[in-house]
């Protein structure tokens with residue numbers, strides 16, 4: 001009998017983290033790697049946040065806090081939900097976790113078990129299905145047609161719902177496709193959900209502020225207030241405030257679910273880092289102007305990268321509406337042969353070929369439940385992105 005518990009055999013390591021580690025290892029070994037795997041802004045954490053943390057440390061805010069977060073941060077989160085999303089949550093309806101990922105993990109662990117299904121529109125953030133599997137449940141991927149902008153269609157949602165469905169996981173702006181739902185599109189999904197009162201919605205809004213072309217952000221509980229009592233609205237400071245390393249995420253949900261998440265958190269991590277919370281408090285309550293400036297930079301990079309990708313034979317790239325990833329199709333290179341004789345049969349073959357031949361690191365689309373695509377992050381400088389596109393072009397031109 002293995003020393004490692006069976007439940008670990010149900011999951012795999014996060015493919016995007018593995019790809020990032022592979023690129024880091026190659027770099028450490030002296031290779032000139034262009035790494036486009038990581039999902040984190042290349043900007044610094046804003047200086048006012050860093051200064052607030054220094055003050056918090058000097059004031060000994062370095063001890064355990066309440067399990068679910070400090071009262072100040074919880075109040076700031078309630079204010080944020082009201083100010084930006086017109087959602088009214090009281091402090092017993094929010095909780096702070098160690099990143100949005102822990103919030104999602106805890107919520108699914110608290111509610112999913114054997115016999116429970118979770119609808120995960122594909123392409124999806126790599127962790128959703130594996131967390132569901134770890135909890136003993138069954139992820140139900142539903143393909144979102146690329147020709148419909150990678151968005152879940154109401155009729156596909158309707159077909160996927162069974163009496164065993166507990167959650168629909170929605171993520172927009174989407175990692176990896178960048179898809180964003182309009183108010184009407186969300187409302188159409190809500191109409192389906194209203195016919196199935198046993199299904200809850202996990203709305204992962206972590207890329208809320210990385211939204212292009214002046215689009216309006218909306219979230220399910222806001223568009224369909226009737227669903228608020230069965231919606232978990234997840235957010236965090238990682239992406240909007242360039243604070244991935246601080247590990248602070250949060251959510252709003254009915255008090256009963258928050259209580260269950262708190263119970264789980266009390267027996268695992270306890271409170272999220274106290275100084276991380278001080279940082280998040282300043283991020284949410286301090287100046288917000290830089291967010292729009294950074295989003296504009298992401299948008300300019302998107303435009304430049306999408307144009308370069310679409311000029312490469314064999315690659316076609318949809319323009320993302322938000323987040324900081326491109327998710328191009330590599331269908332046009334499948335079946336071709338690399339100079340070393342290998343045949344590119346899948347998107348994973350292609351991504352490995354790029355790494356071997358050009359030291360260019362991306363993540364294959366199958367990891368996100370959608371092939372044959374691949375994901376590049378454009379949360380890096382334009383110089384690196386230009387070099388990445390040049391390497392991609394060279395690699396594609398060498399295929400015969």
Ligand code: PLP
Nearest residue numbers: 039099100101125175236238249
């Ligand atoms: N949700 C999505 C869609 C993500 O892409 C990520 C990170 O890449 C997370 C959640 C988790 O973010 P964090 O744990 O840093 O808050």
